[in-house]
Amino acid sequence: xxxxxxxHYFVCPISLQIMRDPVTISTxxxxxxxNIEIWIFSGKxxxxxxxxxxxxxxxxxxxxxxxRLIQAWCTLNASYGVERIPTPKPPxxxxxxxxxxxxxxxxxLQMKSLGRLxxxxxxxxxxxxxxxxxxxxxxxxxxxxxDSSMAIEQASDDGFEFTTASDEALSILYYLQxxxxxxxxxxxxxxxxxxxxxxxxxxxxxxxxxxxxxLLKSMFEVADPMQSIGLKPGFLMEIVHVLRDQISVxxxxxxxxxxxxxxxxxxxxxxxxxxxxxxVLIELLLDTSETRACEMMSVLLDQLCKxxxxxxxxxxxxxxxxxxxxxxxxxxxxxxxxxxxxxxxxSKFSATSSVIHEMLQVGVVSKLCLVLQVDCGMKTKxxxxxxxxxxxxxxxxxxxxxxxxxxxxxS
Numbered sequence: 032x033x034x035x036x037x038x039h040y041f042v043c044p045i046s047l048q049i050m051r052d053p054v055t056i057s058t059x060x061x062x063x064x065x066n067i068e069i070w071i072f073s074g075k076x077x078x079x080x081x082x083x084x085x086x087x088x089x090x091x092x093x094x095x096x097x098x099r100l101i102q103a104w105c106t107l108n109a110s111y112g113v114e115r116i117p118t119p120k121p122p123x124x125x126x127x128x129x130x131x132x133x134x135x136x137x138x139x140l141q142m143k144s145l146g147r148l149x150x151x152x153x154x155x156x157x158x159x160x161x162x163x164x165x166x167x168x169x170x171x172x173x174x175x176x177x178d179s180s181m182a183i184e185q186a187s188d189d190g191f192e193f194t195t196a197s198d199e200a201l202s203i204l205y206y207l208q209x210x211x212x213x214x215x216x217x218x219x220x221x222x223x224x225x226x227x228x229x230x231x232x233x234x235x236x237x238x239x240x241x242x243x244x245x246l247l248k249s250m251f252e253v254a255d256p257m258q259s260i261g262l263k264p265g266f267l268m269e270i271v272h273v274l275r276d277q278i279s280v281x282x283x284x285x286x287x288x289x290x291x292x293x294x295x296x297x298x299x300x301x302x303x304x305x306x307x308x309x310x311v312l313i314e315l316l317l318d319t320s321e322t323r324a325c326e327m328m329s330v331l332l333d334q335l336c337k338x339x340x341x342x343x344x345x346x347x348x349x350x351x352x353x354x355x356x357x358x359x360x361x362x363x364x365x366x367x368x369x370x371x372x373x374x375x376x377x378s379k380f381s382a383t384s385s386v387i388h389e390m391l392q393v394g395v396v397s398k399l400c401l402v403l404q405v406d407c408g409m410k411t412k413x414x415x416x417x418x419x420x421x422x423x424x425x426x427x428x429x430x431x432x433x434x435x436x437x438x439x440x441x442s
Contacts (some may be wrong), residue, residue, distance in 0.1 A: 035111045041101050044081050045070060052119040053098050054091040058084050064119070064157075072156035091122075092155070101288075123151055123158050128165040134198075135174075145174075145199040152206035159207045162237050168213045171200040176227045201231065201242040214253050217246075225250075225266075232269035241282035244273045250287040251292050260297035267299065268306035275311045280324075287327040288388045301340050309335050309344035311352075325362045327365040329369035336373045340397050342381040345373070352377070352386075353393040360398070360407060371414045373398070378418045387425050396426045400436035416441045 032107040043050045052064040058079040062070075066090070070076050077086050081149060098118070105115045128151070135144035148167065151158050162168075163415035175197050209217070217224050232244040249268070249367035251259060267290070282298040293299045312332045319325055332355070347353040352374075366408065377386065390396055404417040419426065419441050426432070427440055 035108050038104065038419065040097070041104065049116070050097070050101060053094040053101070055094050056089075056091060057083050057087045061097060067091065068155060068157050072160065093121075099306050123154075123161050125161060125165045128162050128167060132165070132167065132170050135170075141196050142194070142199065145196060145203065147180065149203045149206060151201060152203050156208070162207060163210060163213055168204065168207065168209060171204050172217060172227075173232070174200040175204075176223055182256060197231070198236065198239045201235075201239050201246070204246055207243045209249065211253050214250050218250050218254050218258060223294045226336065229263075229266055229269065229296075232266075232273065237276070237278045240273055240276075241278045241285075244270060244278075244282050244289065245285040248289040248292070251289060253427045256296055258298065259293050262293065262299065262302075264302045264305065267293065267302045267308075271306040271311055273307045274315070275307070277315075284324065284327065287324075287331060289333050291327065291334065294331065300335060300338050304338065304340040304344055306337055309341055310348055312401060313345065313351050314346045314353055314356060318352060320362075322363050322366075325358060326365045326369075329366045329373075330359065333369040333372050335374075336376045339380065342377055344384060346377070352390055352395055356393060356395045356398045360401065360405065364408055364411075367402070368411045371399070371402065371411050371418075375414050375418055378421055380430075382422065387422055390422075391426055391429055391431050396429070397432050397436050400432060400439050404436070405442070 039047050040061075043053075043066050043068040044060065045062060048063070050061070050063040054067065055061045060079055060081045062080070067080075071086070071089055077089075079086060088147075092353075098116075102118070103117055105113045109115065128148070131144045131148050132153075134140040135148070137144075146246055147153050150160070152162060157281075163224050172361060174306045177197075199346060208244060225247075228243045228247055231239050235243065243306060270286050270289055273282055274290075277283055290303055294303055309332065312328050312335075316325065316328055316332075319328065332341075332345070336345060345355075355370050359367045374390070377390075396419070399415040399419050403412055403419075423440070432440070
């Protein structure tokens, strides 16, 4: 390739590489399909990268003439090590999607058709847009709502697994990366689809429960607040179970984001506590060192400790105060800030004599003194100082605090 000059009009303006599947957009500029799809659909840009003009539409027209010229040029220069670019597969169109959805209504063809839809959805963002435009989201949701009992046996290392039409439909919805409009539509229908997802969370296999949790997280990110307020306690319990079971990293983070999104609304904070969220978070924090996971757990635990029920659950666990204190100054500024806020909630509203002494014994007071000595943000320092002053009569002259930390104890 170094010995031959590539014609400039063969090169994609975005990647500066030879185009494998040239397509022309509404401004008349030609790009490689993969690059411009990433620009428009994944990057959510509505302008032409070269002209900066707004796109009148996002249709991509194959430039067959240019593709043939590129292929011919590659063939002529094969002796220089240039490989011939294969003819790309034609993009999926709405007619093909509609046919597969119709086939999926036939019991004998259902699983095969759904498998093909899943494969199409996983190939490109353009395919997922085409599927959404063809009504695939509503169709897949209807399969999940019917809770199809059809299953096929698949060999696995430990015996047999059963995949139902509902499982397949959920996996396709996951690959579709549904638009905001599509997610809002799923939230409608009098909550029927939410009830179906609840059943998946209760009775589904691990993979389907993971997909359901990820989908729920996305749906409630665009939900109306009233929909968040009216959630049944069972929903939060099943999401807590997803978190407890540690099905996958992605499912756990989705469960955490879902709970963080819901807790500020109505009685959801208390519902989450009753579902065992505080105890699960403490157990996970004991074993988790990954920064982002610790941050989300700390944010959620801080929210739950804003209610008396949450604080009572944290204090009930033998390692509750200790693990919160341990994470401060060890993970990130977010974890430190939230940890001190949790300790502040305990100190202000749940500080019985035994709790005050436990905070001293497990090193909470020493950690707060250390916070005053290091660079960890003014708000966090102020909160730590406030806690120390609040209970100074009990803590200030304690032999449990090392002398080098006691020197920073506020007056």
